[in-house]
Every structure is written in structure tokens, then in C-alpha cells.
Amino acid sequence: MLSLDGVSKVYQVGTFGGKELHAVSDVSFDVTDGAVVSLIGESGSGKSTIGKMILRLISISAGTILSDGVDISTLQGRALKEYYRNVQGVFQDPFSSYNPIFKADRVFKTIREEFFPQVPGSEWNNRVEGALQVVGLNPAHVLDKFPHQLSGGQLQRFLIARALLLDVRFLVADEIISMLDASTRIDVLNLLADLKSRGLSVLFITHDLSLGYYISERSVILYRGCVMEMGRTEKIYDRPLHPYTQMLMASVPRLDRKWEEAANVMKGQQSDLISGCVYYARCPVAARNGMCSRGRPALVEVEDDHFVACFHAGIGTMATARSSER
Amino acid sequence: MSLQVENLKVYYQTLGGDVKALDGATFSVADGEIMGLAGESGCGKTTLGHSLIRLTPPMRFIEGRVTLDGKELPVWDMEEMNVFRFKKISIIPQYAMNAMNPTRKIGKMTAELLESRRVNAQATWPELKRRLDLVELSHDVLNMYPIELSGGMKQRMVMVLSTLLDPSLLIADEITSALDVSSQKAVVEMLVEFRNQRCCNSVIVITHDISILYQIADSIMIMYAGQLAEKAPTETIIHAPRHPYTQLLISSLPEIGVKHDEKRLSGIPGRPPLLLDPPAGCRFRERCPVAFDACLEPPPFTEVASDHFVACWKEA
Numbered sequence: 236m237l238s239l240d241g242v243s244k245v246y247q248v249g250t251f252g253g254k255e256l257h258a259v260s261d262v263s264f265d266v267t268d269g270a271v272v273s274l275i276g277e278s279g280s281g282k283s284t285i286g287k288m289i290l291r292l293i294s295i296s297a298g299t300i301l302s303d304g305v306d307i308s309t310l311q312g313r314a315l316k317e318y319y320r321n322v323q324g325v326f327q328d329p330f331s332s333y334n335p336i337f338k339a340d341r342v343f344k345t346i347r348e349e350f351f352p353q354v355p356g357s358e359w360n361n362r363v364e365g366a367l368q369v370v371g372l373n374p375a376h377v378l379d380k381f382p383h384q385l386s387g388g389q390l391q392r393f394l395i396a397r398a399l400l401l402d403v404r405f406l407v408a409d410e411i412i413s414m415l416d417a418s419t420r421i422d423v424l425n426l427l428a429d430l431k432s433r434g435l436s437v438l439f440i441t442h443d444l445s446l447g448y449y450i451s452e453r454s455v456i457l458y459r460g461c462v463m464e465m466g467r468t469e470k471i472y473d474r475p476l477h478p479y480t481q482m483l484m485a486s487v488p489r490l491d492r493k494w495e496e497a498a499n500v501m502k503g504q505q506s507d508l509i510s511g512c513v514y515y516a517r518c519p520v521a522a523r524n525g526m527c528s529r530g531r532p533a534l535v536e537v538e539d540d541h542f543v544a545c546f547h548a549g550i551g552t553m554a555t556a557r558s559s560e561r
Numbered sequence: 562m563s564l565q566v567e568n569l570k571v572y573y574q575t576l577g578g579d580v581k582a583l584d585g586a587t588f589s590v591a592d593g594e595i596m597g598l599a600g601e602s603g604c605g606k607t608t609l610g611h612s613l614i615r616l617t618p619p620m621r622f623i624e625g626r627v628t629l630d631g632k633e634l635p636v637w638d639m640e641e642m643n644v645f646r647f648k649k650i651s652i653i654p655q656y657a658m659n660a661m662n663p664t665r666k667i668g669k670m671t672a673e674l675l676e677s678r679r680v681n682a683q684a685t686w687p688e689l690k691r692r693l694d695l696v697e698l699s700h701d702v703l704n705m706y707p708i709e710l711s712g713g714m715k716q717r718m719v720m721v722l723s724t725l726l727d728p729s730l731l732i733a734d735e736i737t738s739a740l741d742v743s744s745q746k747a748v749v750e751m752l753v754e755f756r757n758q759r760c761c762n763s764v765i766v767i768t769h770d771i772s773i774l775y776q777i778a779d780s781i782m783i784m785y786a787g788q789l790a791e792k793a794p795t796e797t798i799i800h801a802p803r804h805p806y807t808q809l810l811i812s813s814l815p816e817i818g819v820k821h822d823e824k825r826l827s828g829i830p831g832r833p834p835l836l837l838d839p840p841a842g843c844r845f846r847e848r849c850p851v852a853f854d855a856c857l858e859p860p861p862f863t864e865v866a867s868d869h870f871v872a873c874w875k876e877a
């Protein structure tokens with residue numbers, strides 16, 4: 236199991252690093268074994284930052300991330316190598332994971348050298364071909380090619396195949412679907428669902444709420460680094476309580492109904508309000524001059540496994556300490 | 562009649578032979594029509610878009626005729642197309658957002674672009690500002706570098722730039738795929754507004770996201786392996802598609818309320834053929850659940866109902 240406990244990430248920005256950017260603020264949630272949790276939010280909400288902290292690609296500013304009870308920031312040497320074997324990431328832009336001057340299948344060679352030097356060549360080739368079949372690629376079509384000779388979707392599935400070869404236990408899947416076309420998307424989602432039934436845990440980062448619904452049992456809705464709402468997927472989707480979640484839901488392009496003539500969602504972007512709710516500037520229901528501009532609403536459990544951070548939902552209380560996570 | 566394309570064939574020349582990425586497309590886009598263009602990755606959507614405006618090597622014009630507002634476009638001649646490009650027909654290329662010169666301020670870049678097209682930048686400036694208002698971008702963006710803009714802002718900026726001279730046809734290639742849902746919605750709604758305000762006359766919207774097309778497109782055209790499979794009014798494509806490929810494609814779309822353990826959706830088994838040496842007959846044949854003898858011949862793209870075209874022997 237992987238647990239985030241009060242995790243924050245602060246970047247020093249500005250010309251002399253004089254300003255702080257709170258990319259992730261006090262985020263807590265668990266991903267149990269064999270579970271898929273979706274991490275949903277607009278661009279810049281901190282989704283990738285959370286993924287990168289889990290993968291130890293960047294440091295954590297505050298809080299802890301526990302893997303089976305062990306603080307991952309303490310891992311070193313063999314234990315760290317073991318962690319990297321179990322926890323892998325696949326990212327939105329597959330091109331960035333390849334060096335254009337090498338053949339694309341080099342990604343398989345490197346993990347063999349790193350983790351499986353004892354496996355004989357023919358056996359290894361079989362494994363690679365098997366993994367490629369699982370992700371729906373014909374080895375004959377895709378092996379021995381340079382990155383530019385393959386499509387984004389093919390490169391993306393290479394990386395998933397690579398994670399399969401490592402037999403990872405935890406996958407950070409950061410927007411891996413958006414590069415794929417409709418019919419391939421569902422294949423990759425089904426693949427994740429199958430792997431999950433074999434015990435793989437997935438942090439599924441997306442802004443596509445219908446994909447999130449299809450695959451995950453729990454969802455975490457992020458805005459500007461803060462959790463706005465989280466809990467059981469059906470509960471959040473059936474009864475979104477946070478105005479931000481409601482806005483996201485209303486923006487989803489659906490095939491069963493057209494967008495309503497809603498107030499423009501882009502209005503009143505970003506503000507530097509420090510004390511109030513992070514969504515205050517864009518919120519259509521905020522009590523102006525009221526609590527919303529003065530305090531951070533705490534994340535409160537409004538029903539079993541459904542948490543919301545909003546005063547307006549009628550349940551918010553000012554955040555004093557961090558609210559309790561299950 | 563805004564755009565008419567007849568039997569357009571454009572191949573990629575490669576060492577291994579011609580890649581038949583656009584192999585005989587015949588369709589039209591009416592005045593004011595927003596036509597969505599969808600289909601699997603690699604089916605030739607971008608190729609079709611580029612063929613209409615920027616046919617550069619290794620692309621090779623084979624045959625066909627393109628008419629815009631009654632005038633034939635010399636699509637095979639990059640030089641001659643200069644008269645039309647950007648002025649009569651404009652494209653927002655796939656990944657345009659990331660192609661903005663990072664060392665130029667947006668305003669300077671815009672001025673340079675206009676001058677390079679022999680358009681007086683100064684005279685165009687007031688209209689530019691009006692268009693920025695239209696997409697709700699502050700005039701300050703003109704003094705910013707591309708990196709200072711979010712993805713949605715950049716995409717709106719690119720939209721303003723490409724329609725500044727009121728082209729008759731705008732081709733928008735995957736302008737939403739890198740955006741989050743709320744920015745997607747804002748960007749495509751602005752696209753509709755541009756059409757309504759006549760900043761462009763007709764639009765071809767290329768995207769994988771059929772559900773976005775459902776929101777804004779008047780018609781949808783589906784391509785498969787370098788050829789047209791179906792074109793019809795949006796409602797028809799979504800609710801009553803007739804080509805087997807369109808049917809499978811539509812049924813593979815996950816929607817809110819569909820969960821993998823309750824209703825497992827399926828993709829389309831098999832892969833599209835390689836376009837270097839595509840099979841004779843219907844190119845969907847190998848994957849088609851209802852293929853029969855006739856499918857060994859290429860199916861014609863025929864009008865099966867008013868404004869509804871299908872290339873399938875079952876429907877012919």
C-alpha cells in the first residue's frame with residue numbers, strides 16, 4: 236500500500252527564487268494494493284508533481300509518502316533499487332522518454348542490463364515479445380525501429396510493456412491515454428483493469444473524467460495543489476459537492492447530452508488570495524466577504540468515503556489542523 | 562458551396578515506396594459548416610488537412626481537384642498557394658501550441674507573421690485586439706513570451722492568429738488534445754463563436770475526441786486507413802452510424818456512468834493495414850465483422866441518404 240500523508244511541494248520561483256509556488260499543499264490519500272485511484276484536475280493543479288514525488292523524481296517539501304509503511308525518502312542503495320523495480324511511471328509525452336538517435340526498443344535493453352542480467356537472451360526476447368503482445372502490439376511491426384518511425388500510441392504502449400517486464404506493483408500513469416485514439420484508449424484502459432485484477436495498483440492521472448470513472452474505484456479532485464473532493468468514485472460522480480468538481484463535470488463532453496450554456500468557466504482565473512479557499516476567485520457560489528475569503532475549508536467526510544473541502548457544501552468548518560484521512 | 566474536394570490523392574514518398582496516406586477523398590464542406598474529422602491515429606487526418614494548404618515533400622500530389630468558393634486551389638504548387646494560404650485558407654497545425662518561437666514576444670511574433678504575408682500589421686492591430694477580447698485574452702499577452710501562457714491561453718492565441726484575415730476555411734488539427742476539460746470547452750466554444758462572427762466561414766476540426774465533435778460540429782467525417790469511411794450530420798454519425806468501422810468506433814467510447822467491471826467496452830480488434838501496401842478492396846475488410854465477398858472490391862463512397870455518405874458494400 237502507498238500512503239500520502241500531508242504531502243506538500245513548494246517551488247522557489249521568480250528571478251531570485253524569492254517567491255514560493257505551492258504546487259501541492261497538504262495532500263493525503265491512500266492507494267491500496269490492487270486499487271486504481273484517479274487523480275483529476277485542471278492543468279497546473281499539481282497532478283504530475285504528486286506522481287513525480289511518488290517516483291522520487293523530485294523531493295518532498297513536507298509530509299511523508301509511505302510504501303508499505305516505509306518512508307520512501309529514507310530509501311537508499313538496494314532498498315531504493317528495489318523500490319524503483321516495484322514503482323514505475325509512464326508519462327503523457329512518450330517522445331520524451333526516448334533518445335531519437337537510438338532504436339526505440341533500447342528501453343527494454345536498459346532494464347535487462349539493470350535488473351535482469353542473468354536472464355538468457357532468447358528467454359528475454361520471449362518475455363519482451365510477450366509483453367508487447369499484452370499491450371496489443373505486433374513485435375514484428377514495432378521492434379528494431381527508431382522512435383520517429385512509431386506513432387505516439389505505439390511508443391506509449393512500449394513504456395507500459397516495459398513496466399510489465401519489470402512486473403511492477405505500482406504504476407504512476409500520468410495522462411497516458413490522451414495521446415491515444417479512441418479505440419486504442421479503451422484497449423489500454425482494459426489492460427490496466429486486467430493488471431489491477433492481478434494486484435497492480437495504479438495512480439491514474441487524468442483530466443478526462445469519463446476515463447477516470449471507467450477505471451477507478453476512488454478519485455481525488457485537485458485544484459491548485461489542494462484536494463477539493465475525494466472518495467468513492469461513484470459518490471463523487473453521482474453527487475459532486477464541490478463547485479469545482481461540478482464545473483469539471485459540466486465541462487465533460489458527453490455523447491448523451493450537449494453542453495449547457497453555462498457561465499464561462501475560464502473567468503476569474505488565479506488570484507493570490509492567501510487566506511481563503513483556493514477556488515474563491517472562480518467560485519460561482521462563494522459567500523463574498525464571508526468565510527470563503529477568510530479561511531481554508533477543511534476536507535470533511537460528508538458521507539462514508541466522500542470528502543469535500545467547501546464551506547458552501549454546508550458542512551465545511553475552518554481548517555485548524557489537517558483533517559483526518561481514513 | 563465553400564470547399565469541394567474531388568478524388569484527392571496525396572502520397573508520402575519514401576525509400577520503401579509510396580505511403581498511400583490520402584487515397585481518393587471526395588467530399589464537400591458547406592458555407593458555415595463545422596465539419597469534424599475523426600479516425601484512428603495514422604489514418605490520414607493531418608495529411609488531408611495539409612494537402613489542402615501545405616503540400617510539402619515528402620508529400621506528393623497524385624491527382625484530384627480542390628475548389629474553394631468556386632476557385633480551384635493549386636494545392637500542388639507551394640508558391641502559387643501563397644495567395645490563398647492564411648488569407649483564404651488557414652491551418653492550426655497539430656502541436657502548433659508548442660511551435661511558437663519561445664524567444665519572441667507574442668506581439669512581435671504576430672507583427673512579423675503579418676509582415677511576412679505582406680499585411681500591414683499596424684492597420685490590423687485594432688482588429689487583433691478585438692479578437693483577443695473575443696477569446697477573453699488580456700491585451701497584455703502581446704507583451705508576453707509564449708512560456709508565460711497556459712496551454713489554453715496559447716491555443717486561443719493561435720486561434721486568433723490563424724483567423725486574423727478572415728479565411729474562408731479554417732483547419733484546426735487537434736487543438737484540444739493537450740488541454741484539460743474546462744480549457745477544452747472554452748477553446749472549442751470560442752471556435753464556434755469565431756464561425757458565428759464570420760471570422761472564418763467554415764471549419765474542419767480534426768480530433769480524436771468524438772464527444773467534443775458531438776458538442777460543436779454540424780457534420781462528422783470518419784476516415785479509415787487513408788480513405789473516407791463515412792460522412793453525415795453529427796446526430797446521424799453518433800446515433801445512427803452505418804459504416805461498421807464508425808459503429809465500432811462509437812461503441813468503444815467510454816462515458817461517465819460506464820465502469821469496466823460492470824460494462825466492459827471493447828476496442829476494435831486488429832490493426833489498420835500498413836499504407837505502404839494496403840490490401841485491395843475495402844481497407845477495413847480484415848477487421849470488419851460483417852465483411853463478405855463483395856468487399857474484395859473497393860466500396861464506393863456513396864450518398865445513402867441526404868448528406869449521408871458511406872463507403873461500405875453492405876450499405877451501397
Ligand SMILES: Nc1ncnc2c1ncn2[C@@H]1O[C@H](COP(=O)(O)OP(=O)(O)OP(=O)(O)O)[C@@H](O)[C@H]1O
Pocket residue numbers: 246247248256257258276277278279280281282283284285442741
Ligand atoms: N520545476 C518547477 N519549478 C517551478 N514550478 C513548477 C515546476 N514544476 C511544476 N511547477 C508548477 O507546479 C504547478 C503544478 O504543476 P504540475 O505539472 O504538477 O501540474 P499538472 O496537474 O500535472 O498539470 P498538467 O495537467 O498540465 O500536466 C504548476 O503551477 C507548475 O507551473
Ligand SMILES: Nc1ncnc2c1ncn2[C@@H]1O[C@H](COP(=O)(O)OP(=O)(O)OP(=O)(O)O)[C@@H](O)[C@H]1O
Pocket residue numbers: 386416573574575580582600601602603604605606607608609619655836
Ligand atoms: N513524413 C512521412 N513519411 C512517410 N509516411 C508518413 C509521413 N508522415 C505521415 N506518414 C504516414 O501517413 C499516414 C497518415 O499520417 P497522418 O499524420 O495524416 O495521420 P493522422 O490521422 O493525423 O494521425 P494522428 O491522429 O496520430 O495525428 C500514417 O500512416 C503515417 O505513418
Ligand code: SF4
Pocket residue numbers: 804805806843844845846847849850851852853855856860872873874875
Ligand atoms: S465494405 Fe465490407 S469489409 Fe468494408 S466495411 Fe463494409 S462490410 Fe465491412
Ligand SMILES: [Mg+2]
Pocket residue numbers: 282283284409
Ligand atoms: Mg501533468
Ligand SMILES: [Mg+2]
Pocket residue numbers: 606607608655734
Ligand atoms: Mg494528425
